[in-house]
Amino acid sequence: MKVISIPIVGWCNGIQEIFNKLKQIVKENPNTNFYCFKELVHNKYSNNLLKKYKIKIIKNLNEIKDKNNSLLLLQAHGSTKDLINEIVKRHIKYVDFTCKFIKANQSKINSKLSQGYKTYFIGSSNHQETKAFLSNNKKTKLIESKSKKKIILTGKKNFITNQTTLTLEIINKNLKKLPKNSYEFISGCCPEIIKRQSNVIKSLNKIDMLIVIGDKNSNNSNELVNIAKKKNKKSYLIQTVKQLEKINFKNIKNVGICTGASTPKLLYKKIYNKLVSIT
Numbered sequence: 001m002k003v004i005s006i007p008i009v010g011w012c013n014g015i016q017e018i019f020n021k022l023k024q025i026v027k028e029n030p031n032t033n034f035y036c037f038k039e040l041v042h043n044k045y046s047n048n049l050l051k052k053y054k055i056k057i058i059k060n061l062n063e064i065k066d067k068n069n070s071l072l073l074l075q076a077h078g079s080t081k082d083l084i085n086e087i088v089k090r091h092i093k094y095v096d097f098t099c100k101f102i103k104a105n106q107s108k109i110n111s112k113l114s115q116g117y118k119t120y121f122i123g124s125s126n127h128q129e130t131k132a133f134l135s136n137n138k139k140t141k142l143i144e145s146k147s148k149k150k151i152i153l154t155g156k157k158n159f160i161t162n163q164t165t166l167t168l169e170i171i172n173k174n175l176k177k178l179p180k181n182s183y184e185f186i187s188g189c190c191p192e193i194i195k196r197q198s199n200v201i202k203s204l205n206k207i208d209m210l211i212v213i214g215d216k217n218s219n220n221s222n223e224l225v226n227i228a229k230k231k232n233k234k235s236y237l238i239q240t241v242k243q244l245e246k247i248n249f250k251n252i253k254n255v256g257i258c259t260g261a262s263t264p265k266l267l268y269k270k271i272y273n274k275l276v277s278i279t
Contacts, residue, residue, distance in 0.1 A: 001255060002254045008192065008196055008199070010265030010268055011261065011264055014099050014101065022097075026053045031069070034055040034070070035055065035058050035064055035070060035071070036056070037059075041076050042077065042221075043214065043218060043260065045263065070092065075098075077102070077128040077129040079132050080131060080132050081136050098132075101191075104188075105161050109121070109140055115157070118139075118157065119137070119159045119161075121134065122166065123144075127163060130163055133163075143160070145162075145166055150177065159183065161186055162188040166219075167223050171189070193220045196220070200224050200227050200256070208253055209233065209236075209247075209249070209255045211235075211255060211257045214260030221261075221263070239267075244274055257271070
């Protein structure tokens, strides 16, 4: 069995920048208590790396005892307006690590609203990015990414963008439901995630199976699995080396391996080396 590494592997540039900034903040504030609200990214292995910097993951703001000597880190997928308001109300110091592409999408929406447009966002209602995005953009309506419900647009000044981690296929399916010339669309996709999706598609005629290393809560990781399954390829989402034991590699000649955007290269190397040893 041949193991084929599908680029790009490891953290996306945005998450790499977040961890670089995180290291710097911790270094510059040696006597500060650090907290992270729920999770920094959608990857358990990456979130566990926060322990290295003595950062405590909390689920409730009440867990922050010494507000004057604490710093709260907010997750990459964005935070709801209600959470931000509560943090400000409690006078808790925080650092917002919202992805730059999500912030760019918010700027697009704000610009169009100021021009009198009705704004729409294609996304999954269950995803943290969508929840945070819509809570900060109350006038923007959701187009549920996998819903078959018909969408009605009125007037000619309609603007649409989308969740950063969706596939082009899902976006195009939603846009095709709309009357032509009834809207303006600017993609909100993360360019690197689109590149990863493209690389998987290009590899499908060379592999019999795809192993995606990513968290079950990671939308972009799940979409890589779905891309392969739509082409009738065996495809698995795993997060640990041990999970390889549950996969049947019998009659598999070529297996592709790739990662979601929030999966660290360290975990990729561990699983890659184990895969090679199976051969």
